[in-house]
Amino acid sequence: MADEMDEWLASLLRLSDEDDKMTDKQIKIIQAAVEIFAEKGYAATSTSEIAQKAGVAEGTIFRHYRTKKDLLISIVTPVMAKLVAPFVLRDFNKVLDSHYEHFEDFLRAVMRNRLDFVVKNAPIIKIMLHEIPFHPELQRQFREKVFPQVADRVVRIVQRFQDRNELVEMPPFALLRMAVSVMAGYILTRSLILPDDDWDDEAEIERAVAFIMHGLTPANH
CATH class of the missing domain: 1.10.357.10 (Tetracycline Repressor, domain 2)
Structure with missing residues (x-):
């Protein structure tokens, strides 16, 4: 799963426009969310779980994304x-x-x-x-x-x-x-x-x- 995730994440980052690069924290949030969404599904995943896995404060998620x-x-x-x-x-x-x-x-x-x-x-x-x-x-x-x-x-x-x-x-x-x-x-x-x-x-x-x-x-x- 880790190798597949890394390949997918790399593909996503390559899609980013030069003027719209993701921050390091956004990358960690996206990667954590993909892993948990794929394992548990969207409805069963909390933003606190994503934040914990990403190693960021939950408020950081809401600075980048208004909602789950x-x-x-x-x-x-x-x-x-x-x-x-x-x-x-x-x-x-x-x-x-x-x-x-x-x-x-x-x-x-x-x-x-x-x-x-x-x-x-x-x-x-x-x-x-x-x-x-x-x-x-x-x-x-x-x-x-x-x-x-x-x-x-x-x-x-x-x-x-x-x-x-x-x-x-x-x-x-x-x-x-x-x-x-x-x-x-x-x-x-x-x-x-x-x-x-x-x-x-x-x-x-x-x-x-x-x-x-x-x-x-x-x-x-």
Whole structure:
């Protein structure tokens, strides 16, 4: 967890504008908050716990962040707006811009790419999964910053394989939702729920792809 946290924190600090650098105390507060939010969840975390872990007075937190919710938003929003969205799109370009002979090849590339992303950014992704359902601000960030940049391009890929009669006829977004639920099920279990189990990623990816394709391949294909 410590190595993952350090990598994530370094990513966040690199996002800071030259005129808006975090102070040393802010860095300690953010790091402490990420660790405790990821472990206990936002609602169960007190600002006094964050202050104690950060080695600062509780009043110091409120000099930088008016409320605990402001602190949460300050952690997640930069990642949503500056890290996750551009990173997803930039890293996804290698997947989306490649040529795939079959849809199952595309699925394998997506699973490997997203598994690597989630493993490297596990602490902040865990917070996002905990808190997005309960915070409209975070839901809005996801809708506006992440989803549109990926969805349209992936839908076009689905339609291309549907035109070649490699996939069943159904609304592309419905097809994607079903495929993503299978892929995300493995990725989240592997990286967040049972990260210490002995996983064979390539074997699991092949099982997931075979399962998805069994349901999406036309009967006459």
